[in-house]
Amino acid sequence: MNHDAYDDNYIRSILNSVKSIAMVGASPVNVRPSYFAFKYLAQRGYDMIPVNPGHVGKALMGKPFVASLADIGRPIDMVDIFRNSSHIMPVVEEALSLPQPPKVIWMQLGARDDAAAEKAEAAGLKVVMNRCPKIEYGRLSSEISWMGVNSRTLSSKRAPIPTQGMRLSLNRTSFGGGQTAASDRAAKNKTETT
Amino acid sequence: MTDRLPGFSTLAVHAGAQPDPTTGARATPIYQTTSFVFNDADHAASLFGLQAFGNIYTRIGNPTNAVLEERVAALEGGTAALAVASGHAAQLVVLQQLLRPGDEIIAARKLYGGSINQFTHAFKAFGWNVAWADPDEISTFEQAVTPHTKAIFIESIANPAGSITDIEAIAAVARKAGVPLIVDNTLATPYLIKPIDHGADIVVHSLTKFLGGHGNSLGGIIVDAGTFDWSKDNKYPMLSEPRPEYHGIKIQETFGNFAFAIACRVLGLRDLGPALSPFNAFMILTGIETLPLRMQKHCDNARAIAEFLSGHAAVASVDYAGLPGNAYNNLARKYAPKGAGAVFTFSLKGGYDAGVNLVSNLKLFSHLANVGDTRSLVIHPASTTHSQLDDAAKVRSGAAPDVVRLSIGIEDKEDLIADLDQALNA
Ligand SMILES: Cc1ncc(COP(=O)(O)O)c(C=O)c1O
Numbered sequence: 001m002n003h004d005a006y007d008d009n010y011i012r013s014i015l016n017s018v019k020s021i022a023m024v025g026a027s028p029v030n031v032r033p034s035y036f037a038f039k040y041l042a043q044r045g046y047d048m049i050p051v052n053p054g055h056v057g058k059a060l061m062g063k064p065f066v067a068s069l070a071d072i073g074r075p076i077d078m079v080d081i082f083r084n085s086s087h088i089m090p091v092v093e094e095a096l097s098l099p100q101p102p103k104v105i106w107m108q109l110g111a112r113d114d115a116a117a118e119k120a121e122a123a124g125l126k127v128v129m130n131r132c133p134k135i136e137y138g139r140l141s142s143e144i145s146w147m148g149v150n151s152r153t154l155s156s157k158r159a160p161i162p163t164q165g166m167r168l169s170l171n172r173t174s175f176g177g178g179q180t181a182a183s184d185r186a187a188k189n190k191t192e193t194t
Numbered sequence: 195m196t197d198r199l200p201g202f203s204t205l206a207v208h209a210g211a212q213p214d215p216t217t218g219a220r221a222t223p224i225y226q227t228t229s230f231v232f233n234d235a236d237h238a239a240s241l242f243g244l245q246a247f248g249n250i251y252t253r254i255g256n257p258t259n260a261v262l263e264e265r266v267a268a269l270e271g272g273t274a275a276l277a278v279a280s281g282h283a284a285q286l287v288v289l290q291q292l293l294r295p296g297d298e299i300i301a302a303r304k305l306y307g308g309s310i311n312q313f314t315h316a317f318k319a320f321g322w323n324v325a326w327a328d329p330d331e332i333s334t335f336e337q338a339v340t341p342h343t344k345a346i347f348i349e350s351i352a353n354p355a356g357s358i359t360d361i362e363a364i365a366a367v368a369r370k371a372g373v374p375l376i377v378d379n380t381l382a383t384p385y386l387i388k389p390i391d392h393g394a395d396i397v398v399h400s401l402t403k404f405l406g407g408h409g410n411s412l413g414g415i416i417v418d419a420g421t422f423d424w425s426k427d428n429k430y431p432m433l434s435e436p437r438p439e440y441h442g443i444k445i446q447e448t449f450g451n452f453a454f455a456i457a458c459r460v461l462g463l464r465d466l467g468p469a470l471s472p473f474n475a476f477m478i479l480t481g482i483e484t485l486p487l488r489m490q491k492h493c494d495n496a497r498a499i500a501e502f503l504s505g506h507a508a509v510a511s512v513d514y515a516g517l518p519g520n521a522y523n524n525l526a527r528k529y530a531p532k533g534a535g536a537v538f539t540f541s542l543k544g545g546y547d548a549g550v551n552l553v554s555n556l557k558l559f560s561h562l563a564n565v566g567d568t569r570s571l572v573i574h575p576a577s578t579t580h581s582q583l584d585d586a587a588k589v590r591s592g593a594a595p596d597v598v599r600l601s602i603g604i605e606d607k608e609d610l611i612a613d614l615d616q617a618l619n620a
Contacts, residue, residue: 031436033444036245043246109450132450143247145210146255148263148459149274150454154200158213167233168215175200175208 001121003114003129008174014104014126015170018077019047021133022069022102024091025082026050028060034108035060036147037134037185044137046165049076052194069094078104080133081111088113096123106133141168202269202385203486210264211479220427223477225257244448244460246442248392254464258472262479264404266415267455268386269482270397273420274455276463277413277475279599281380281400282312283468284414287343288396290466291432291457295321298342302329302359304352304592307579309378313347332363339371344429346373350389351381351530353565354575354599355513355592356538358525365393372429374422380404381537383564385489386530395422396454399453403566404536406478407488413470413478416458420451433457439465488568488604493533495610496602500610503540508548510596512617514538536602539592549574553598554615558609565601570610573599 005023007142021041021146028050042048042061050060052065057058066072069091070078079095081088095102095119096119105120109132119128138144142159153174160169200208211222230249232238240246249255260279267275278284293299302318303326313324327334329348346358346368361377366374374395379387383404389397399405401413424433424446433453436442439461446453463469493516500514514521516534526534542548552574553561561573563579573579575593588594602610 022439030243030245030479031441033448036448039240039245049345099326135450138247138287142212145264146247146249146257148255148267148276148455149270150264152268154204154208155212156208158218159215161215172212172611175198 001111001127003127004011006128006131010142011128011131012065013044014078014106014141015133015137015140017147018104018105020049020076021078022049022051022076023047023080023082025070025087025108026052026055026060026064026065027082028055028058028065033132037080037082037108037132040134041137044170069098071097075100076102078102080106080108082108083111085111085113089116090186092116092120096120096125101125101169104128106131108132109135115156137170139193140172141170142172143168205265206485209268210261221259222261222476222479225252225473226378226472227256228252228350232284239465242510244346244456252472253467254459256469256472256475259470259475260481262413262470262475262482263415264401264402265403265482265535266384266477269416269485270379270417271384271388271390271419272417272455273395274452275417275459276414276455277401277415277470279414279468279470280412281398281402281414282308283377283380283466284398284400284416285309285312285347286316286336287458287462287466287468288320288398289317290345290462291454292374293320293322294431296323296342297321297344298323298325298340300325300327300335300341300343300346300351302327302348302364302591304355304357304359305347305349305378305431306353306380309349329359329364332360332367335364335367336370338366339373339427343371343373345376346371347376347576348377349378349381350387351515351535351537353381353537354539356381356522356535357513358515358522358529358534360525361387361389361392361394361529368395371395372427381535382530383485383489385486385537386493386532390417390419390421392529395419398572401478402564404492405482405485405566406484406490407481407566407568408477409564409567409569411474411477411481416455418452418455418458420454422454424453432461437461490532491604492536492602495604495607496536496538496600497533498607499600499602499610499614500538500540503614506615506618508543510541510543512538512540514540537599539597539599541594541596542598544596546576549596549598550577551620552617553577555620556613558605558613559600559617565599567601568604570605571601575599 050065055065106128107129112129156172157173159172263275325338375458376396377389377394379399397417424430433446445457449456515526559570576595580593
């Protein structure tokens with residue numbers, strides 16, 4: 001796996017297949033990047049679980065904080081690690097020791113630990129490093145294009161009509177990224193996860 | 195399947211523009227609206243708080259303008275872009291993110307005259323100081339660096355004489371000084387030169403020129419290369435410090451490698467206000483679709499005309515970097531192998547009067563103060579834009595009495611040559 005550049009299909013298949021995401025290092029402070037990403041993903045239908053031992057007893061968008069991955073008490077599809085590179089390994093080790101490990105380890109923009117990635121991949125997990133799932137979702141849906149950001153996708157196909165105001169589907173055909181067939185979470189899940 | 199990287203011409207037609215999801219419109223619609231409705235109160239709050247991507251008000255962003263932004267970002271190889279009302283507005287918005295009163299910018303002495311004015315007078319009044327350096331003497335850039343230096347500003351192909359700048363050498367100076375290199379790529383366009391490949395951190399354009407290309411719409415754009423670490427040493431508080439305008443958000447931390455473009459939008463454009471009209475964005479987008487075809491023709495015509503003028507008895511010298519023997523020919527071959535642009539100067543043996551006569555005798559070239567139009571343009575700086583200067587100052591600024599500037603269009607070169615020939619012989 002080349003962790004310097006990911007094919008759009010790889011990222012899209014992950015964002016299309018995972019349903020539950022534990023965000024390690026999530027912050028309840030509403031100007032922190034982790035808060036932005038948590039809210040954005042929750043509003044696009046992902047089952048978000050905030051993990052942060054410093055905030056147990058509080059909730060993020062109605063979801064109670066848990067202290068550790070083990071405390072979630074049910075299988076999760078993806079662990080999104082909002083920590084510095086130096087704190088990645090113990091989180092990956094904890095994820096791998098769960099009775100049912102996640103399918104994906106995602107390290108946030110700026111975070112990268114190749115040894116931890118190798119360990120997770122050896123156990124059959126998919127790994128993404130140094131990326132933000134909010135930005136990748138925004139890029140592949142082309143929502144991020146509204147901010148003048150280069151989505152690096154092209155398409156001559158009409159994308160699904162937005163069903164929730166300004167929210168575009170992840171499922172667009174794109175030259176350079178390939179096609180996805182998975183159902184569109186945001187369109188299906190019309191109720192706001194606030 | 196691995197991802198395919200589309201070529202330049204494909205990006206020029208497609209980047210940023212997909213069929214409209216609601217109507218199926220294939221051409222980019224002109225979203226001529228000031229504002230956009232919110233889904234609900236939380237959505238509005240998320241947008242104002244920069245938590246969600248979306249449209250609020252056309253001074254901050256507009257879907258037509260966004261297509262233009264993504265397209266130019268893609269063509270330049272940047273992470274993001276911000277379109278504004280003019281090239282000058284782009285320069286203002288960029289520097290507002292980087293300089294505080296008392297800070298300095300090092301600028302190449304060879305710049306478009308309007309930029310020299312803007313830096314010398316308007317920016318000076320903001321307390322932004324400019325140190326001029328000579329792009330033909332890289333050491334002058336090194337010598338100009340001080341602890342207050344916040345950026346270096348150059349043109350890839352410099353107006354008016356079309357000289358070529360050694361971008362990589364100046365990028366090395368900027369890296370060593372720990373400041374971003376800003377390149378005005380107006381006269382080259384990314385078809386000829388992609389400054390980001392040579393070390394630029396920010397690219398600006400007057401879209402008014404070759405990118406729009408038809409002389410019908412003012413516009414400017416800022417492209418973020420995504421290469422600069424704004425948080426190092428806290429030199430750029432607009433990007434690295436909590437922003438009181440947004441409840442303490444840190445722009446770089448939140449937006450990563452497109453933070454500069456976001457800062458220009460949410461701190462610059464939002465507060466300074468030079469928004470681009472969506473109609474102009476549409477006109478410029480349509481122009482960009484044919485950029486590769488036009489630019490090649492501009493360059494091929496320019497070279498043929500430069501060769502013709504070099505052999506004409508009334509012409510003293512031709513300053514076109516695309517000609518062998520020109521002082522910038524080696525740099526042109528390195529940075530702009532497809533062509534050295536289409537703006538250049540030449541001088542007349544007959545001096546000032548010959549310049550005035552030439553301009554009045556031309557029948558196809560238009561006498562006006564612009565460059566980068568489909569039409570061929572001519573100006574005699576000494577009798578127009580620079581007429582208020584004394585002769586010595588005219589020579590220093592490249593507007594000696596015998597100098598004429600051309601911007602070569604995409605007409606048939608035989609007709610352009612015939613027009614010049616009859617005017618020179620008249
Ligand atoms: C190289 C260059 N930069 C900037 C500008 C300013 O652009 P605008 O007229 O769109 O403000 C011009 C205009 O002539 C130019 O030639």
